Amino acid sequence: xxxxxxxxxxxxxxxxxxxxxxxxxxxxxxxxxxxxxxxxxxxxxxxxxxxxxxxxxxxxxxxxxxxxxxxxxxxxxxxxxxxxxxxxxxxxxxxxxxxxxxxxxxxxxxxxxxxxxxxxxxxxxxxxxxxxxxxxxxxxxxxxxxxxxxxxxxxxxxxxxxxxxxxxxxxxxxxxxxxxxxxxxxxxxxxxxxxxxxxxxxxxxxxxxxxxxxxxxxxxxxxxxxxxxxxxxxxxxxxxxxxxxxxxxxxxxxxxxxxxxxxxxxxxxxxxxxxxxxxxxxxxxxxxxxxxxxxxxxxxxxxxxxxxxxxxxxxxxxxxxxxxxxxxxxxxxxxxxxxxxxxxxxxxxxxxxxxxxxxxxxxxxxxxxxxxxxxxxxxxxxxxxxxxxxxxxxxxxxxxxxxxxxxxxxxxxxxxxxxxxxxxxxxxxxxxxxxxxxxxxxxxxxxxxxxxxxxxxxxxxxxxxxxxxxxxxxxxxxxxxxxxxxxxxxxxxxxxxxxxxxxxxxxxxx
Amino acid sequence: xxxxxxxxxxxxxxxxxxxxxxxxxxxxxxxxxxxxxxxxxxxxxxxxxxxxxxxxxxxxxxxxxxxxxxxxxxxxxxxxxxxxxxxxxxxxxxxxxxxxxxxxxxxxxxxxxxxxxxxxxxxxxxxxxxxxxxxxxxxxxxxxxxxxxxxxxxxxxxxxxxxxxxxxxxxxxxxxxxxxxxxxxxxxxxxxxxxxxxxxxxxxxxxxxxxxxxxxxxxxxxxxxxxxxxxxxxxxxxxxxxxxxxxxxxxxxxx
Numbered sequence: 001x002x003x004x005x006x007x008x009x010x011x012x013x014x015x016x017x018x019x020x021x022x023x024x025x026x027x028x029x030x031x032x033x034x035x036x037x038x039x040x041x042x043x044x045x046x047x048x049x050x051x052x053x054x055x056x057x058x059x060x061x062x063x064x065x066x067x068x069x070x071x072x073x074x075x076x077x078x079x080x081x082x083x084x085x086x087x088x089x090x091x092x093x094x095x096x097x098x099x100x101x102x103x104x105x106x107x108x109x110x111x112x113x114x115x116x117x118x119x120x121x122x123x124x125x126x127x128x129x130x131x132x133x134x135x136x137x138x139x140x141x142x143x144x145x146x147x148x149x150x151x152x153x154x155x156x157x158x159x160x161x162x163x164x165x166x167x168x169x170x171x172x173x174x175x176x177x178x179x180x181x182x183x184x185x186x187x188x189x190x191x192x193x194x195x196x197x198x199x200x201x202x203x204x205x206x207x208x209x210x211x212x213x214x215x216x217x218x219x220x221x222x223x224x225x226x227x228x229x230x231x232x233x234x235x236x237x238x239x240x241x242x243x244x245x246x247x248x249x250x251x252x253x254x255x256x257x258x259x260x261x262x263x264x265x266x267x268x269x270x271x272x273x274x275x276x277x278x279x280x281x282x283x284x285x286x287x288x289x290x291x292x293x294x295x296x297x298x299x300x301x302x303x304x305x306x307x308x309x310x311x312x313x314x315x316x317x318x319x320x321x322x323x324x325x326x327x328x329x330x331x332x333x334x335x336x337x338x339x340x341x342x343x344x345x346x347x348x349x350x351x352x353x354x355x356x357x358x359x360x361x362x363x364x365x366x367x368x369x370x371x372x373x374x375x376x377x378x379x380x381x382x383x384x385x386x387x388x389x390x391x392x393x394x395x396x397x398x399x400x401x402x403x404x405x406x407x408x409x410x411x412x413x414x415x416x417x418x419x420x421x422x423x424x425x426x427x428x429x430x431x432x433x434x435x436x437x438x439x440x441x442x443x444x445x446x447x448x449x450x451x452x453x454x455x456x457x458x459x460x461x462x463x464x465x466x467x468x469x470x471x472x473x474x475x476x477x478x479x480x481x482x483x484x485x486x487x488x489x490x491x492x493x494x495x496x497x498x499x500x501x502x503x504x505x506x507x508x509x510x
Numbered sequence: 511x512x513x514x515x516x517x518x519x520x521x522x523x524x525x526x527x528x529x530x531x532x533x534x535x536x537x538x539x540x541x542x543x544x545x546x547x548x549x550x551x552x553x554x555x556x557x558x559x560x561x562x563x564x565x566x567x568x569x570x571x572x573x574x575x576x577x578x579x580x581x582x583x584x585x586x587x588x589x590x591x592x593x594x595x596x597x598x599x600x601x602x603x604x605x606x607x608x609x610x611x612x613x614x615x616x617x618x619x620x621x622x623x624x625x626x627x628x629x630x631x632x633x634x635x636x637x638x639x640x641x642x643x644x645x646x647x648x649x650x651x652x653x654x655x656x657x658x659x660x661x662x663x664x665x666x667x668x669x670x671x672x673x674x675x676x677x678x679x680x681x682x683x684x685x686x687x688x689x690x691x692x693x694x695x696x697x698x699x700x701x702x703x704x705x706x707x708x709x710x711x712x713x714x715x716x717x718x719x720x721x722x723x724x725x726x727x728x729x730x731x732x733x734x735x736x737x738x739x740x741x742x743x744x745x746x747x748x749x750x751x752x753x754x755x756x757x758x759x760x761x762x763x764x765x
Contacts, residue, residue: 296603303602304602362600364597365599370559373584505564
């Protein structure tokens, strides 16, 4: 029965495409352009991968290079597979019209879901293969694998990666729905967005640590990754190939079982599940209006699913990175330091983005709040202070442990002023370009602005650090100047925030 | 204090070259209900936003609590209660927390605060009070907003679509509540699209269109001056929309 639904989905896609091309015949040109671009890209890609594959195949320096190179390639393969599935899920509406139409029909929900999923999965499978086709051909041509070996490795590898991805997202979705309740708006996109971010970080980690494998001349801890199991299939030794196939099939099956389990659990949680996540419920508003405003914001921060889910992911990423920093500290100090710097910068940026969400979270409340004797400026002060406390507190805790793990504790006081300025800057940015859960483009705009502003600001910060390092008086003088400069900038930003808020409240009404 | 609880004097708001509210004047007496009517984009929301102090007018002034001002000060806000659109809620607070927050902002006395539970019971909201406002229906939000506006016992109520989302039982109850408040000398401004409700409740009506007042007065006098059988007809005539009938006939000609 599920096949009938899949056929229906394919039929709908076909009709929509026909309609689209009939309405806009110029689209054929775009298709032609895509085909040409793909062929050109494939040609260049093939040449590049062929050279790399040939180098790895002919390397006599150390025999493990071949395994490490192919494992690194399959890691990237896995990352793109994960990303494609994640983005497809992210942009698929939760409840499609088709699902509503099918609901009253005598078809079991499992069959319906399978029927609806299948065409998408096949399409994704094809896209994933097509994307890496030139590289796969280069591997065969360079003699790193036979076509049959590669076919098996790619098929079972994709099965494992796609099943893990689906299971991972569905588990996160289930957890967040349990926590926040099914009635929360845009919970699905929040959960999927955050789990995509975390997943991409997790997939990137083996790539970063691939350098460690190269230095140690052995796959090291690339061994427990599906990418390494894909490489096992390419081995001439049949037993090892079977080992790889078995591991990938087992993980694939396990992923499917976990996915199916959580899908069923999620269906039980459908509409009506009350959220259990209402922290600080017992904390009553104090009589001081400033403290009440602080608590108001604190409740807002701790109850925002975007912030909480995001923080969980940041924490998970931080935990893994901290372990890696600690683990690589003795064996590869350079790698350990690079990881430490990367994690520190990411933690700083991600924590600062909490302040960026503050103004947008209350967009719908300002008229209500403005009608009360509470001055909006006093509320703003409370919001700013609460954000500063949460962000600095969280940052000191996370970065404190991280810098301790990397044996570089001085980075903490050195970067603290930057964090405080970042917090104020993000708060101001959140007023200028407010975050909105109702507008998916708002985060894109914010991200764009952050990228445009972030890079020059970061370069400026690095230059300032260099100039500071040349100051006489050593570390103490540097810290003093840095703190004074940060306080000055924060003061200016504080005034700007209040001005901006006035302008924005009027403009938003325009 | 003068005769009026609120006097709006030639209030104007411009956003760049666009005039959202143009020299609007009206007044609300103690113990009266004034209906503010107008099509979408007439300037009702902008007008209410200025009255509650979200932003100042470009020109004009208002007399609130006996004091003439351009911008409403925090002290003046004790004089009125405001029920906004049901979308405008502090989503991350529970209903009960929202009322507690209001309690702190207005510095409510223990006697005033004790009424919170009575209001919740009256509006059948006790079981929902511990849930986040985000999860409330439109009607439930409206009820909490109404309680929040009434807790400090203001002399003036500014209501934006007060009946939207409410079920018939609650509409009847809120109407009775508003009438009783009027009897106790409270002045009420209702901004709405609901002509029937205005006809039933209001002592004075202000028709707004394109930012300006096109007609104002007691409902009976408005009906007489426009020669209309009901408020809907008077409203259409005041806004110059009678030709809609011809347009309707034209589009339905072949049915």
